[in-house]
Amino acid sequence: MSKLYSGAEIVFKCLEDQDVEFIFGYPGGAVLPIYDELKNHSSIKHILVRHEQGAGHAAEGYARSSGKPGVVLVTSGPGATNVVTALTDAYMDSVPLVCISGQVPTHLIGTDAFQECDTTGITRPCTKHNWLVKDIKDLSKIIHEAFLVATTGRPGPVLIDIPKDIQFAKTKYSKLKKEKKINGKLHNKFSQSEIDELINLISKAKKPVIYSGGGVINSGPRASESLREFVRLIGFPITSTLQGLGAFPGDDNQFIGMLGMHGTYEANNAMHDCDLLINIGARFDDRITGKIDEFSPKSKKVHIDIDPSSINKIIKVDLAIVGDVNEVLKAAIKKINKKQNGLKTSNKHNVSKWWEQIQKWRTKDSLGFINSEKTIKPQHAVQRLYELTKNQDTFITTEVGQHQMWAAQHYKFNKPNRWMTSGGLGTMGYGLPAAVGVQIAHPDKLVIDIAGEASVLMTMQEMSTAVQYNLPIKIFILNNQYMGMVRQWQELLHEKNYSESYSEALPDFVKLAEAYGCKGIKADDPNELDDKIKEMLNHDGPVIFDCQVDPNENCFPMIPSGKPHNQMILGPNDKDENKITGKGKALV
Amino acid sequence: MANPKSAYSIPTKKGKLDTHIFVVWVDNESGVLARVVGLFSGRGYNIESLAVAEVDATKNISRITIVTTGTPQVIDQIKLQLKKLVPVHKVADFKREDKKVIFKEMALLKVVGKKKKIEKCIKACKSFNPVILDKTKQSVVIQITALRREIDKMSKKLKPLGLTSTSRTGAIAMTRGSEVFK
Numbered sequence: 001m002s003k004l005y006s007g008a009e010i011v012f013k014c015l016e017d018q019d020v021e022f023i024f025g026y027p028g029g030a031v032l033p034i035y036d037e038l039k040n041h042s043s044i045k046h047i048l049v050r051h052e053q054g055a056g057h058a059a060e061g062y063a064r065s066s067g068k069p070g071v072v073l074v075t076s077g078p079g080a081t082n083v084v085t086a087l088t089d090a091y092m093d094s095v096p097l098v099c100i101s102g103q104v105p106t107h108l109i110g111t112d113a114f115q116e117c118d119t120t121g122i123t124r125p126c127t128k129h130n131w132l133v134k135d136i137k138d139l140s141k142i143i144h145e146a147f148l149v150a151t152t153g154r155p156g157p158v159l160i161d162i163p164k165d166i167q168f169a170k171t172k173y174s175k176l177k178k179e180k181k182i183n184g185k186l187h188n189k190f191s192q193s194e195i196d197e198l199i200n201l202i203s204k205a206k207k208p209v210i211y212s213g214g215g216v217i218n219s220g221p222r223a224s225e226s227l228r229e230f231v232r233l234i235g236f237p238i239t240s241t242l243q244g245l246g247a248f249p250g251d252d253n254q255f256i257g258m259l260g261m262h263g264t265y266e267a268n269n270a271m272h273d274c275d276l277l278i279n280i281g282a283r284f285d286d287r288i289t290g291k292i293d294e295f296s297p298k299s300k301k302v303h304i305d306i307d308p309s310s311i312n313k314i315i316k317v318d319l320a321i322v323g324d325v326n327e328v329l330k331a332a333i334k335k336i337n338k339k340q341n342g343l344k345t346s347n348k349h350n351v352s353k354w355w356e357q358i359q360k361w362r363t364k365d366s367l368g369f370i371n372s373e374k375t376i377k378p379q380h381a382v383q384r385l386y387e388l389t390k391n392q393d394t395f396i397t398t399e400v401g402q403h404q405m406w407a408a409q410h411y412k413f414n415k416p417n418r419w420m421t422s423g424g425l426g427t428m429g430y431g432l433p434a435a436v437g438v439q440i441a442h443p444d445k446l447v448i449d450i451a452g453e454a455s456v457l458m459t460m461q462e463m464s465t466a467v468q469y470n471l472p473i474k475i476f477i478l479n480n481q482y483m484g485m486v487r488q489w490q491e492l493l494h495e496k497n498y499s500e501s502y503s504e505a506l507p508d509f510v511k512l513a514e515a516y517g518c519k520g521i522k523a524d525d526p527n528e529l530d531d532k533i534k535e536m537l538n539h540d541g542p543v544i545f546d547c548q549v550d551p552n553e554n555c556f557p558m559i560p561s562g563k564p565h566n567q568m569i570l571g572p573n574d575k576d577e578n579k580i581t582g583k584g585k586a587l588v
Numbered sequence: 589m590a591n592p593k594s595a596y597s598i599p600t601k602k603g604k605l606d607t608h609i610f611v612v613w614v615d616n617e618s619g620v621l622a623r624v625v626g627l628f629s630g631r632g633y634n635i636e637s638l639a640v641a642e643v644d645a646t647k648n649i650s651r652i653t654i655v656t657t658g659t660p661q662v663i664d665q666i667k668l669q670l671k672k673l674v675p676v677h678k679v680a681d682f683k684r685e686d687k688k689v690i691f692k693e694m695a696l697l698k699v700v701g702k703k704k705k706i707e708k709c710i711k712a713c714k715s716f717n718p719v720i721l722d723k724t725k726q727s728v729v730i731q732i733t734a735l736r737r738e739i740d741k742m743s744k745k746l747k748p749l750g751l752t753s754t755s756r757t758g759a760i761a762m763t764r765g766s767e768v769f770k
Contacts, residue, residue: 124622
C-alpha cells in the first residue's frame with residue numbers, strides 16, 4: 001500500500017510539482033497545519049508579510065516580473081478578507097495568482113465560528129475560479145487544476161479554501177498527470193483566413209496605428225520580440241496602454257508614447273484620425289477610449305486577444321482574432337515574409353504622409369513641463385531617476401495617482417516585465433509590496449517603487465518585510481503632501497474645492513525609514529537631486545527617498561471626461577501658444 | 589445623464605432590447621448556481637426567469653435555463669462570459685422568436701371561490717393542457733403548461749375570478765427535430 005499523506009503535506013507536494021519557489025503569506029489558526037509542514041520542504045521559501053494585502057500584491061509583483069504564478073497563503077476570516085483587494089487587483093490586470101486560504105473545520109462551516117467567513121462566496125467575483133475543498137481525496141486534483149486555470153488563457157487569480165480538518169486528513173498522493181483541457185476553455189483557434197484579412201488591411205492602410213496592451217506582456221517575452229519584429233516589418237506607429245509599456249522599446253522612434261487619459265498628444269490624435277487600428281492584447285478600457293461614440297471614428301478596427309469576451313465588449317471591431325498574441329503575430333510575420341517583398345516597400349510609402357503628420361503632433365511636446373530651479377518638479381524627478389538608472393536593468397513598480405502617470409510618461413521601458421503598476425483596479429498601496437515581490441524574483445536587480453506619499457502609507461508596514469529579508473528596494477516618494485490626482489480633479493473639475501485631499505501630519509519619512517531599520521533620504525533642492533538619487537542607488541539595502549516636489553503640479557496632457565481623443569487639455573507650456581494660434585485644441 | 593464633471597464617460601444611447609433564452613450546461617457542484625447568478629448581478633444583466641435541475645446523474649450535469657433581456661452587445665457578452673466559467677460546459681442562446689425552439693413554462697394556479705367561478709377558470713385554461721391537481725368545494729389547483737406570456741395573460745385574466753396564488757417554474761427550452769445542441 002502506498003504511503004498516506006496529510007492534506008498539509010499534499011499542499012506542499014503539489015507546490016513542489018508546480019515548481020513553486022516562494023510563498024507569500026501570513027500564518028493564523030486555520031492554516032497552522034500547513035505552516036507546520038513548511039520546515040520539511042526546503043525548496044519552498046516562505047516570505048512573511050505584515051498584512052495579507054501585502055502578500056497578495058507581493059505575489060503579483062513576483063508574477064508580473066517573472067512570468068510565473070504568484071502563490072499566497074493566508075488564514076481564514078480576516079486573513080482571507082484582507083487579501084480580497086489584491087485578488088481583485090490581479091483579476092483586473094490579469095495576473096496569475098494561486099491563493100490558498102485556511103478555513104474553519106468542515107463541521108463548523110456555517111456556524112459563524114471564530115474567524116469564519118464565506119471565503120469562496122466573497123472571492124467568487126474576484127477570481128477566475130475558486131474551490132472549497134470538502135474531501136481530502138480531491139485536494140491534489142484541485143490544486144493542480146488551480147494552477148492550470150490561473151496560468152492559461154487570460155491569466156488571473158484563483159483561490160483554494162482548505163478547512164483545517166482537511167489539512168490534517170490523510171490520503172494517497174497521485175503525481176501530477178498530463179494537463180488536460182478544462183472544458184475547452186483554451187482559446188487559440190484563429191484561422192489562416194483571419195491572418196490573411198489582417199495582412200490585407202495592413203497593406204491597404206494609409207493612416208494605421210498599433211495599440212498594444214498588457215496581453216503582449218502576459219503572452220511572454222517571446223511575444224514582445226514578435227511584436228517588435230512585426231511592427232518594424234510593417235513600419236507602423238505604435239502606442240501602448242499603461243500595462244503594455246515595455247513590450248515595445250520606449251525610446252524607439254516608431255513608439256509614439258502611451259495613449260489614453262494621460263497619453264501623449266501624438267498617440268491620442270493618431271488613435272482619433274487613423275484609418276486602421278490594430279489592438280494587440282488590450283481591452284479598450286474606459287481610460288483609453290474616452291467618449292465611445294467618438295472613439296477612432298474613421299478606422300477599421302482589428303482586435304487580437306486571447307479572451308473572447310474582450311471582443312466587441314466596448315468597441316465593435318471589424319476583424320477579431322482570438323488567440324495567443326505571440327502565435328497570432330508569428331503567423332502574421334510568416335505571411336508577410338512569404339508575400340513578395342512588394343508589401344514592405346509599398347507599405348512604407350503608403351504611410352509616409354501619416355508619419356509626417358505624427359511628427360507634427362510630436363512637436364507639441366505634450367509631456368513638456370516648466371522646470372524650476374527652486375522646487376523639484378515631479379516630472380523632472382522621474383526623468384532624472386530614469387537617466388540615472390537606464391544603464392542597468394531596472395524594475396519599476398508604482399502606487400496609484402499622479403506619480404504613476406508621470407512614471408508612465410517619463411520613464412522609458414525597453415523590456416517587458418519591468419513595469420508593475422495597478423491599472424485596472426487602481427489600488428493605492430500596490431507598489432511597495434509589489435516591489436518586495438519583484439525583488440524576491442530578481443534578488444540582484446534594481447527595484448524601485450515610484451510612489452506617492454499618500455499611497456505608500458497604505459501599505460508602509462511592508463518595509464518591515466523588506467528589512468527582514470534584506471531586500472534592497474528603493475521607495476522613491478514624490479511627496480506633494482496631497483492626494484495629487486484627487487487634488488487635480490478637484491482643481492479642474494470641482495471648482496478647486498480641495499475637500500480632504502491634503503494630508504496634514506505626514507510622518508517624517510527619514511525617521512520612519514530609520515525606525516524600520518533602513519535608510520532614509522530627503523531631497524527638496526533640484527540642485528541636489530542627482531546626488532541624492534545616486535546616494536539612494538549606491539546604498540546596499542532598502543531606502544525610503546522623500547522627494548519633496550511642487551505640490552501644485554498637475555499631470556498633463558489630460559483628456560477630460562466625455563471627450564474624444566482629439567480634445568485634450570495640454571500642459572501650461574501650451575496655453576499661451578494656444579491663445580495665439582486659437583486652434584482651440586485645448587479645453588482649459 | 590451622468591454629471592459631466594465625473595471622471596467617467598457619459599453613457600451613450602442604448603440599443604434595442606431583445607429577449608433571449610440561454611441554456612447552460614454546468615457541472616452540478618456546490619456554488620455553481622451562485623457563479624452563474626453572480627455573473628448576472630455583478631455585471632448588471634437582467635434575469636427574468638431561471639430554471640435549474642440536474643439532467644444527467646452519472647455525469648453530474650445540470651441544465652440552467654435563463655430568460656434575459658439586453659442589447660445585442662449585452663447578449664453577446666452574457667454568452668461569452670458564461671462560457672468562461674470553469675464549470676460551464678456549453679451555452680446555447682435562443683431568440684424568443686426562434687421558431688426552431690420550443691419554450692415552455694409550467695404554472696400552478698390556486699383559485700379560491702364559488703363553484704361557478706372555479707368552473708370558469710378551468711374552462712379558461714383549456715388550451716394550456718390543464719390538469720386538476722387538487723379540488724375542494726371552495727378551491728382548485730390547476731397545472732398549466734404554456735408560453736411565458738400566455739401564463740402572464742392567464743394570471744391577469746384569472747385574478748378577478750379568484751386566483752389567489754401562482755407558482756411558476758420559469759421557462760425551459762428545447763430545440764425541435766432531431767438536432768441536438770453541441
